[in-house]
Amino acid sequence: MATGTQAMGGATDGMGADIGVYGLGTMGSALALNLADSGFTVAVSNREAEWIAPFLAEAGPLAERLTGAESLEAFVAAIARPRSILFMIPSGAPVDAMIAAIKPLLDEGDTLIDGGNADFHDTRRRSAELEGTGLHFVGMGVSGGEAGARNGPSMMVGGSDHSWEQFQPMAEAIAADFEGSPCVAHLGPDGAGHFVKTVHNGIEYADMQMIAEVYGLLRDAGGLGAVEIGNLFAEWQKGPLSSYLIEVSAAALLSVDTQTGTPMVDVIRDQAGQKGTGRWTLIEALKMGQSANTIEAAVGARGWSSEKAVREMAEPLLPEGVQDAPLPEPGDLEQALLAGRIIGHAQGFRILSAASEEFEWSLDMARISEIWRAGCIIRSALLDEFADAFRGELPGGHLILAPAVRKRLEESVPALRRVVAAGALLGVALPALSAALAWYDTMRRARGTANMIQAQRDFFGAHGFERQGEEGKFHGTWNPLP
Ligand SMILES: NC(=O)C1=CN([C@@H]2O[C@H](COP(=O)(O)OP(=O)(O)OC[C@H]3O[C@@H](n4cnc5c(N)ncnc54)[C@H](OP(=O)(O)O)[C@@H]3O)[C@@H](O)[C@H]2O)C=CC1
Numbered sequence: 001m002a003t004g005t006q007a008m009g010g011a012t013d014g015m016g017a018d019i020g021v022y023g024l025g026t027m028g029s030a031l032a033l034n035l036a037d038s039g040f041t042v043a044v045s046n047r048e049a050e051w052i053a054p055f056l057a058e059a060g061p062l063a064e065r066l067t068g069a070e071s072l073e074a075f076v077a078a079i080a081r082p083r084s085i086l087f088m089i090p091s092g093a094p095v096d097a098m099i100a101a102i103k104p105l106l107d108e109g110d111t112l113i114d115g116g117n118a119d120f121h122d123t124r125r126r127s128a129e130l131e132g133t134g135l136h137f138v139g140m141g142v143s144g145g146e147a148g149a150r151n152g153p154s155m156m157v158g159g160s161d162h163s164w165e166q167f168q169p170m171a172e173a174i175a176a177d178f179e180g181s182p183c184v185a186h187l188g189p190d191g192a193g194h195f196v197k198t199v200h201n202g203i204e205y206a207d208m209q210m211i212a213e214v215y216g217l218l219r220d221a222g223g224l225g226a227v228e229i230g231n232l233f234a235e236w237q238k239g240p241l242s243s244y245l246i247e248v249s250a251a252a253l254l255s256v257d258t259q260t261g262t263p264m265v266d267v268i269r270d271q272a273g274q275k276g277t278g279r280w281t282l283i284e285a286l287k288m289g290q291s292a293n294t295i296e297a298a299v300g301a302r303g304w305s306s307e308k309a310v311r312e313m314a315e316p317l318l319p320e321g322v323q324d325a326p327l328p329e330p331g332d333l334e335q336a337l338l339a340g341r342i343i344g345h346a347q348g349f350r351i352l353s354a355a356s357e358e359f360e361w362s363l364d365m366a367r368i369s370e371i372w373r374a375g376c377i378i379r380s381a382l383l384d385e386f387a388d389a390f391r392g393e394l395p396g397g398h399l400i401l402a403p404a405v406r407k408r409l410e411e412s413v414p415a416l417r418r419v420v421a422a423g424a425l426l427g428v429a430l431p432a433l434s435a436a437l438a439w440y441d442t443m444r445r446a447r448g449t450a451n452m453i454q455a456q457r458d459f460f461g462a463h464g465f466e467r468q469g470e471e472g473k474f475h476g477t478w479n480p481l482p
């Protein structure tokens, strides 16, 4: 932390800034500029204080509304009371350390906002720790990457009503706008906002994976190049698949590496990074007895991708064993992706429903769909339909049973079947698309196969089972093993 005490810039002289932003990395800088652009005065600070002056210099005319502070004391002093302070720093220990450092400098009624991708358990703990101190803690998920943060992100807020009242005008001013509705909402107390952001990222993982699977099918079984696939994705962007992720994927496929003159994607090593939110989604889902197998497939596939050395060793050793099958038509691939996307979202919303019940958050699924319609990474044409579905007739509360969603599935699942079958025959792995189909086929069948699981459990472990149409626990009359 910087030791200097002087403030740079005079935007807040005498009155104090509307808000403080701590952490001038990718997201913090962009949010601070967005706030200033929206007419708010902003105090800014950063752990390595040498980044503050260049930030202010690059802010151009917006610097008039920005005050740089090299020390934490100067930063806090530059903000009007009751203070709103936004941290945009890595989650985990850095946030705890910052809270500990800033707490003695704050006054009753001040609000700390963690806008990073935090584990919602940490957010609940921090909220509980600050309760009774007069300070407020907000856990806010921010989506949209750097461009979203600068021009209008989607924000998922968890915290007290007091802190929301304080922050709401600023949040609504900087949020993405969908037909006049700001893409930000106060979703519940403590960890609600960060949990919703975590599941947002889980859905993001599944959607990205399914797009990558279709790319793989076209590349490895179809022999298509990046440009051809990019052009196809660009076409799909005009239809029901229209979304930021399809748009980004098309643009990425059509980008050229200046070093080699070849498509960018062809020079990138096939190993995916991950920072944890996809995995957190799964862990929480499993703890609540849920399974989001499209998200599991996506997290697992990133794990498999990191086993590059094993895959290189295996390729010449493990026979392909593939069978001839036609490459699915582009229309089938488009519809398969649509079905997969619907199912990935449906699984995400089921996790949100389970958490809402478990933590008594009363999450509003329609509102969540609405704030995901613009600004965030998973924004897509479908989210408006989902918002309508959640506001309309929804048997059992399940998205896939809403009339409009059922119709979409009826139209798209046959293509998903053909694509998954082709992938299996052609030897191209489609883990998330196959998972989506498996879940759909499981959920649409009233009598499943768990009777067989129960029979095995009772046979070897006397675990007991329930009989159809009868109350109580029973044991089977099992034949002895030969
Ligand atoms: N990038 C993205 O697309 C998105 C990121 N997020 C989340 O936003 C948060 C910030 O991410 P991003 O802006 O991308 O990250 P960057 O790496 O660009 O910036 C990190 C910032 O945090 C500061 N920082 C790092 N370690 C500490 C510490 N121990 N104590 C205090 N400050 C510290 C850095 O200061 P210094 O300059 O001194 O190193 C820098 O200002 C993360 O939680 C991330 O998960 C959320 C949505 C999207």
Ligand SMILES: O=C(CO)[C@H](O)[C@H](O)COP(=O)(O)O
Residues within 6 Å of the ligand: 117, 142, 143, 144, 145, 201, 204, 273, 274, 275, 276, 277, 278, 377
């Ligand atoms: O929150 C985000 C987008 O919504 C961030 O970009 C996040 O880093 C994405 O997760 P990962 O790095 O694990 O792919």
